[in-house]
Amino acid sequence: MRLLRVGKGKPMSAATIAYVAFALVLTQSSDASGSKDALTFWSGLGLLLFFISGALVIWFSKQEYEQKIAAQEHLIATLQEANNGVQQELTKWQECYRTVITAMDEVTRKKVVAHINRSLPMPNPPPGIPLLIQEADAVEAPPDQTAWIAAIGWITQPAHQRVTSFWLSVHPRSEAFTGHIAVAGETRSGKGALIFTILAQLALRTRPEQLKLFAIDPKEDFALWEGKAHNWREPVLGRDPDMVRGAMQAISSERARRVAIRRRAQVLEWADIPAALRPPILVVYLAELDLMPVDDKELDAWLTEEMSTSLSEGIVFLLDIQNATRLSTRWRTHFGTNICGVQGRQAAVEPNLGISVSEVRAAGAIPPNELQRGQFTVRSGRDIESFSAPLITIEHRREMLAHLPRATDPLTILPPRPEDAEPASSESREEGHAISPEEEGRILRAADELEEQLGPQAKRTDVALRVYGRATGEEYQKVKYVLDTHRRILPGRRPATAIPTPHASSA
Numbered sequence: 001m002r003l004l005r006v007g008k009g010k011p012m013s014a015a016t017i018a019y020v021a022f023a024l025v026l027t028q029s030s031d032a033s034g035s036k037d038a039l040t041f042w043s044g045l046g047l048l049l050f051f052i053s054g055a056l057v058i059w060f061s062k063q064e065y066e067q068k069i070a071a072q073e074h075l076i077a078t079l080q081e082a083n084n085g086v087q088q089e090l091t092k093w094q095e096c097y098r099t100v101i102t103a104m105d106e107v108t109r110k111k112v113v114a115h116i117n118r119s120l121p122m123p124n125p126p127p128g129i130p131l132l133i134q135e136a137d138a139v140e141a142p143p144d145q146t147a148w149i150a151a152i153g154w155i156t157q158p159a160h161q162r163v164t165s166f167w168l169s170v171h172p173r174s175e176a177f178t179g180h181i182a183v184a185g186e187t188r189s190g191k192g193a194l195i196f197t198i199l200a201q202l203a204l205r206t207r208p209e210q211l212k213l214f215a216i217d218p219k220e221d222f223a224l225w226e227g228k229a230h231n232w233r234e235p236v237l238g239r240d241p242d243m244v245r246g247a248m249q250a251i252s253s254e255r256a257r258r259v260a261i262r263r264r265a266q267v268l269e270w271a272d273i274p275a276a277l278r279p280p281i282l283v284v285y286l287a288e289l290d291l292m293p294v295d296d297k298e299l300d301a302w303l304t305e306e307m308s309t310s311l312s313e314g315i316v317f318l319l320d321i322q323n324a325t326r327l328s329t330r331w332r333t334h335f336g337t338n339i340c341g342v343q344g345r346q347a348a349v350e351p352n353l354g355i356s357v358s359e360v361r362a363a364g365a366i367p368p369n370e371l372q373r374g375q376f377t378v379r380s381g382r383d384i385e386s387f388s389a390p391l392i393t394i395e396h397r398r399e400m401l402a403h404l405p406r407a408t409d410p411l412t413i414l415p416p417r418p419e420d421a422e423p424a425s426s427e428s429r430e431e432g433h434a435i436s437p438e439e440e441g442r443i444l445r446a447a448d449e450l451e452e453q454l455g456p457q458a459k460r461t462d463v464a465l466r467v468y469g470r471a472t473g474e475e476y477q478k479v480k481y482v483l484d485t486h487r488r489i490l491p492g493r494r495p496a497t498a499i500p501t502p503h504a505s506s507a
C-alpha cells in the first residue's frame, strides 16, 4: 500500500512513455517491411523495455520510501532526546524544591505544604441539590447521624486531581457538628441559595419528628416552606414587630420546655436524653438579621441568652446577614461555623469569618474579599475551606420542596395501624372544624404542660380533658387536628417498621 502510494505517479507515466515509444517503432517498421518476423521482434523488444522501465520505477519508489522512513525515525529519536532533557530538568527542579522545603522553618513549611495541597472552589459546579445529596449519602458516619449531614458545596483538589464536596452536620454528636451557623456575604452573593441548600437537604434527609425548622424571615423568601410538616411553627414572614417578638418569645419558651425535659432525664446534653423523650433537633433560621424589626439592644440580649444556652437543648441557630461587622461580639463569638461569601473589603473578613485574612491564606483557603458570587469560605471548628455553592433556581426550590411532607397530610408520613384509626377523623377534617388561634394556643399549651409532667405517657385524650373537660366527639377531633398539624403527642404505639426510612432510631 505504502509503496503504491509513494510511487503512484511514476509507474503510470513510465509505462505510458514505454508504450508510446513501442507503438511508434512498430508502426514505422510494419510500414517499411510489413513482415511478420519484424513485428514479433519489435513487440518482444517493446515488452522487454516495458518491464525494464517498470522495474526501474519500483526501485526508485522503494528508495524514496526508505528515505522517508529514515527521516521519521530520526525525528522520533530527536523528540525522545528532547523529552529526556525535560525529564532531567524536572527531576533537577524537584530536587531543588525538596531541598528548599526541607531547609524551611516549620511554620513556613506548613504554609507551603498547605498551599501545594490547597483545595479551591470548583469552577462551574453542577447546579441543584440532588448531586450534593449523593455526596452526603456517601459520607461515612454512624447510622444514627447520617440524616443530619448536608453537603453544601463543591471543591477541587488540584494536587490530588479530584473533585469533592464540603459537608457539615447539625447533629451534636457528629465530629463535624456545626454549632450555631452564620452565613454572611454582600447582597447578591448567594446567601439565600446556600441557606436553601442547607435547610432543604436536612429536611429531605430527616423525618419531621426528627427535625423541626422555624424561620423568622423579613424578606419572606421562606414563604415557599409554608405548610410543610418540618415547620416547628409556620414561618414568621414580614416585619411586624409584634409577630417577631412573639416568635422570639416562643423560641425562648421552647428552650425552657426542653431544659425541663432534659432535667427530668437527668442528663447534661440533648443527645443523652433517652430517644423516647428526646425532642427533635430544632433549627431556627433568622433571615437578614439587619432587617429584624426589633431594636438592636433587645435583639442582642435575646440572642446572647438563646445562643449561649440552646445547643445543649438541641436548638441550632442559623443566621443570615450581609456584614456582621457592627454586630455585638457578645453573641457573635457563639458561632461554631462561619460561612462567608463575597465581601468587598478585607476589613470585613475577620468579623464575618472569625479568623484573619492571613489565617485564611495559611489554611490554603481564599479570603472572602477575593471570592466570586456563589463561592464561600467556611470556618467550622478547625476546618477552613473555600467552596462553590450550586446555583439554586426557583424551579430547583419548588422541585425539592415538593418532596417534603405537608403538615396537613400526616397519614403519608406516619401511616397509622388499623387500631389507631379514628373513625370520625377524616370526615371531621373534610367538614372542617372552626378552631380559633386562641383555641389552638390553649391546646398547644396544654400539650406542653402534659408533656412536661408526663413525658411520653402524655396522651391526646389528656389534652382534650384539660382543655375541654371531655375527650370525645368534636372536642377530641379538634385536639387531634391541632396536634396532628403541629406533629405533637403522636400516638406512640406504632412499630418502628411502619416508618419508611433507615434513620428510625435517631431522634
Ligand SMILES: Nc1ncnc2c1ncn2[C@@H]1O[C@H](COP(=O)(O)OP(=O)(O)OP(=O)(O)O)[C@@H](O)[C@H]1O
Pocket (backbone or CB within 6 Å): 185, 186, 187, 188, 189, 190, 191, 192, 193, 194, 322, 373, 374, 375, 388, 389, 390, 391, 392
Ligand atoms: N451558587 C451560585 N452560583 C451562581 N449564581 C448564584 C449562586 N447562588 C445565587 N446566585 C445568583 O445570585 C443572585 C443572588 O442570589 P441570592 O438571592 O441567593 O443572594 P443573597 O446573598 O441572598 O442576596 P440578598 O442579600 O439580596 O438577599 C441570584 O440571581 C442567583 O441566581
Ligand SMILES: [Mg+2]
Pocket (backbone or CB within 6 Å): 191, 192
Ligand atoms: Mg438573601
